[in-house]
Amino acid sequence: MLLRVTDLIKTHTGPDGAVVILKGISMAMNRGETLALTGESGSGKSTLLHLVGGLDQPDGGRVEIDGVDIGALNDASRAAIRRDKVGVIFQQFNLIPSLSVASNIAFQARLAGVENLDWIRDLTTRMGLADHMTKYPEQLSGGQQQRVAIARTLAARPALVLADEPTGNLDETTADTVLDLMLALVAETNAALLMVTHSERLAGRMGRRLHLRAGRVA
Numbered sequence: 001m002l003l004r005v006t007d008l009i010k011t012h013t014g015p016d017g018a019v020v021i022l023k024g025i026s027m028a029m030n031r032g033e034t035l036a037l038t039g040e041s042g043s044g045k046s047t048l049l050h051l052v053g054g055l056d057q058p059d060g061g062r063v064e065i066d067g068v069d070i071g072a073l074n075d076a077s078r079a080a081i082r083r084d085k086v087g088v089i090f091q092q093f094n095l096i097p098s099l100s101v102a103s104n105i106a107f108q109a110r111l112a113g114v115e116n117l118d119w120i121r122d123l124t125t126r127m128g129l130a131d132h133m134t135k136y137p138e139q140l141s142g143g144q145q146q147r148v149a150i151a152r153t154l155a156a157r158p159a160l161v162l163a164d165e166p167t168g169n170l171d172e173t174t175a176d177t178v179l180d181l182m183l184a185l186v187a188e189t190n191a192a193l194l195m196v197t198h199s200e201r202l203a204g205r206m207g208r209r210l211h212l213r214a215g216r217v218a
């Protein structure tokens with residue numbers, strides 16, 4: 001099993017004291033699977049994605065990636081798993097402004113030690129980025145920047161791709177095209193894709209769905 005989440009609990013402290021955001025979530029994914037994470041605003045989708053990606057620590061339960069309990073690791077080992085196995089795509093693109101599109105895309109793959117130039121060329125061409133490789137992020141439209149952010153993550157060929165509304169800034173037609181590409185690319189790399197979406201249309205195109213309601217699996 002690539003990803004196993006067991007009884008995950010997360011509490012945040014708000015103005016009125018502690019609030020339990022995730023109330024015992026369990027789920028699992030194999031490589032090659034795609035799963036839509038849906039639920040009302042505030043149901044805990046982003047919180048779950050952050051915990052799975054090791055970007056935040058749970059208050060209870062476990063996240064295992066390839067059988068390794070990431071909560072039991074020290075920061076350096078957890079960072080290494082994140083770098084080698086997990087790719088994250090957020091709605092805000094987090095591109096590096098001082099690097100060209102080509103360098104932004106190669107950066108993460110290089111960090112993970114998997115800079116496969118043929119794959120990156122193929123990926124960027126299919127993402128419609130071939131003519132933009134020497135530009136800087138600020139010279140691109142929002143939709144183009146989003147495609148760069150997606151290409152950057154997929155360039156490293158992560159086993160697990162976590163995406164938080166990756167097409168949320170795109171119009172419907174572009175969102176469909178970008179999701180088609182993402183699905184094709186994760187299938188080719190036999191990756192698992194866990195994607196938060198508010199769109200019924202996009203959720204319906206994923207293999208499975210996990211619906212959260214007030215911090216529980218509905």
Ligand SMILES: Nc1ncnc2c1ncn2[C@@H]1O[C@H](COP(=O)(O)OP(=O)(O)OP(=O)(O)O)[C@@H](O)[C@H]1O
Pocket residue numbers: 012013014021039040041042043044045046047048
């Ligand atoms: N750092 C934090 N401190 C306190 N409360 C937080 C924090 N992060 C999230 N929350 C609260 O946790 C709940 C779940 O937030 P989360 O972002 O996971 O929801 P979501 O399902 O992703 O929502 P959306 O669809 O609006 O993005 C919300 O009530 C939010 O206010």
